[in-house]
Amino acid sequence: MPGYRVGILGATGLVGERVLSILEERRFPVRELRLWGSERSAGRRVTFAGEALAVTVPEAAAFADLDVVFGAAGNDQSAAWTPVARAAGALVVDKASLFRMQPDVPLVVPEVNPEALPPSPRGALVASPNCSTIPVVMALRALSRLGTVERVQVATYQAVSGSGRDALEEFEAQETALARGAPAEARVYPSPIARNVLAHCDAFGPDGFTREETKLVQESRKILARPDLRLAATAVRVPVRVGHSEALAVEFDRPVEVEAALDALAAFPGLAVVPDPPAGAVPTPRDVEGRDDVLVGRVRRDPSTPDGRGLMLWLVSDNLRKGAALNAVQIAERMLVGTTVAP
């Protein structure tokens, strides 16, 4: 049978499940699939293209003869199995944060910096960025047609699924508890997320910024090849299941027009501009769940920049798809199939 031998590390997680469904939707040529999870899901069966496949615990011998391994099981598992997969000749497309900022590891959004991809897939490693970074770099690359972006301020409104299945289950349990008048218990986050907003998505660094905020800044600079880019972020967790929203204020080196920005954003692959009401509607996480495009709305002049050098806009994306699984599959398509495989 023609096609590729594919392994998914973390196939039972929120991202791993999306990798599977996206491979199927986009008719990625799969010849063989090997699915790995932790002890708790060993023996579980997962359906792909009508066939029930068993999930197993990863072991070194199982990485032989694979063409591509998707890493979607967190930093520890990526650290353990990436060298094994690469030594066996597989391309590793990794979703964890572990390798992203290593200088010799390409960090890629295929619409933004495909030139960073390695020349050959054999034994290569490509990191896929954080789910809040991907929409930001897509919008900034599109807008760079108008002039040099000098400064960016971002506030994120991030869905609970961005923290994985345990967080999502805890959120659902909290909602159920609150609905019947019981207290909401928190283990994954420092406070309950149900009926709440948490302005700390991750651990704090010594500079007062959280790791999530620092990742967004450092990864954006690397992907855009703009180490000088002035960028600051506040990352906020909100009680939404799926779909990250982001408010951006972007300052250019020259005056810019809203109409030109809308044209540049609309022309960029993977972005879909939604007109303001009454012609359209402000994009919401509910609109974007299950969609591939990053939705862009509320594009307007920033009146706090005196000579029209600033724009403000609103981005919404499915963090599990373009923010994670879809971006990884697109990388594998470019590296193995040679182009993006359309559904």
Ligand SMILES: NC(=O)c1ccc[n+]([C@@H]2O[C@H](COP(=O)([O-])OP(=O)(O)OC[C@H]3O[C@@H](n4cnc5c(N)ncnc54)[C@H](OP(=O)(O)O)[C@@H]3O)[C@@H](O)[C@H]2O)c1
């Ligand atoms: N969620 C997002 O929006 C998002 C976005 C970008 C990047 N990422 C990254 O993608 C990765 C996966 O995230 P997720 O949200 O899918 O997490 P998740 O829902 O918690 O899934 C974690 C996966 O890892 C597996 N796993 C855990 N420990 C393991 C072990 N010892 N051996 C083998 N497999 C093990 C789990 O298997 P079991 O089911 O058996 O426990 C599960 O399949 C993380 O690195 C995350 O940072 C996530």
